[in-house]
Amino acid sequence: MKKYLEVFLSILTAMGGFVEIGELVFTVNAGAKFGYSLLWVVLLGTVGIIVYGEMAGRIAAVNQDPVFYLIRERNGYALGLGTLIAANIVCLLTCAAEIGGLALVLKLLVGGPYRLLVLGALLFLLWAVWFLSFQAIERVFGLLGLLMLVFVFSAIYLHPDWTQVGRSLLPNLPHVESPRDYLVYAYFCVALMSSIMLPYETYFYSSGAIEDGWNPSDVTMNRIIVVIGFSLGAVLAGALLLMGAQLFLPTQIEPQLPGSAVLGPVVTFGKWGLVLALVGMFFAFGGAAIENALSGAYNLAQFFGWPWGKFRPPKDAARFSLSWIVIFLLATLIIITGVDPVQVVEYSIIAAVVILPLTYFPMLLVARDKEYMGPHVNGRFAGALAWFYLLLITLAAISAIPLLIITHGGEG
């Protein structure tokens, strides 16, 4: 019974933690710019994160090896170090954007000067990670992040054209005004997929599996959590896109602030819709900030071989503990300068897609190694899917920066 409850809670946690500021901004904007057309990318990215998330969890459960052990062992020291630096820059930028998002949500909830709210958000996050256990962090932020389900009800209430929604789940090209808009569409394809397949999700998920003490008997549980939890999370991402299409496309509004998204719940459910959406966003952004700060610390500790984990007293994992504190402080320093969190998130997402192949390739090598994985080695189907996604993200990685420059960050 306890196991079933754990699986159920973990599914809800995975779902509640699926959407963060980058995904929110890009899905709502994707809907506002191209209607339902990019829904297929949400589906494509979700299957991708399921494939690699499952693999990361399975490797951790079977061999107790988190992602950065594999990156160092399989990529070697020099390339591994390059991956570590790039991955931690992305974690830092994403953490900064989430803290900025938290402050914007607090501004809408309680009001006050932005910079003071940024500092308030920092103190709250430091308190939560220092004093709460890993399991408590997962549950509190994941479950309260589920309040964002108000966006799903809101999207349904706005009566989307379900036939068109169904058609948009298959790859398609929208009708656009100029050929240049196809480049903007391509930019959104790459950015949206990257925001769903952000590499920190696998760093955090595999390290979390070890924090939770998983072993080979948890391989099936891992599969259930990833497949159901991430799929339900994708429903939330899809709902944000539908809402963007229903609310903003007809009026030609480009929602640039995370707060614009709450217009959907406000229109449909009034004051309570607003409160539920903002509280849900607060915990979703807060959870993502914590996941990014901890991921940066996990990466450093795992690459250099330090003791790590929230399951140890902080003094027994001092370098790990100091690392996540420093990441929070640096992220706050970036955002307190007044830089736009949405701009930060855009750059972090494009930087993330560039390092995706360097993160996923070592995982794939290990997951298909029979000597290493024993009976839990990749099956043919999982193997084929993993190779397909590796090819896809490599193409995305190559095209990401040129598309960012040519389209001026999706502005056209």
Added chain:
Amino acid sequence: MKPDYLEMARQVLDRQVVDANNVPCGKVDDLQLEGGAGKQLRIIAILIGHGAAADRLPELAKLILRKVMGKRTVSVPWKEVTVITNRIKLGKTARELKLDESRSAAFKIISALPGAWKK
């Protein structure tokens, strides 16, 4: 059947090192060998620390890594290695081998904070 030899670069180098209590205490950053042309090659020690790891990088990267992370290296005699799996297990504790966490500068900061000694 498993081969009766070790591929040092694949099975030892860059692997996680754990002490006798399974506490992580570094990576195999390099290997110290003895011998020469026409002589038998023997592993003397595993080297743990940024100083040893930096030697495997190009000059500029080596310089930066040493500046940022320091160049401390601990040489652990090969005879202290007791088990080789996906971890390299040592026969002594991290403290005995001078690889424990309390030697880091971070320990001084973190251990002074309230709650740092509790799980």
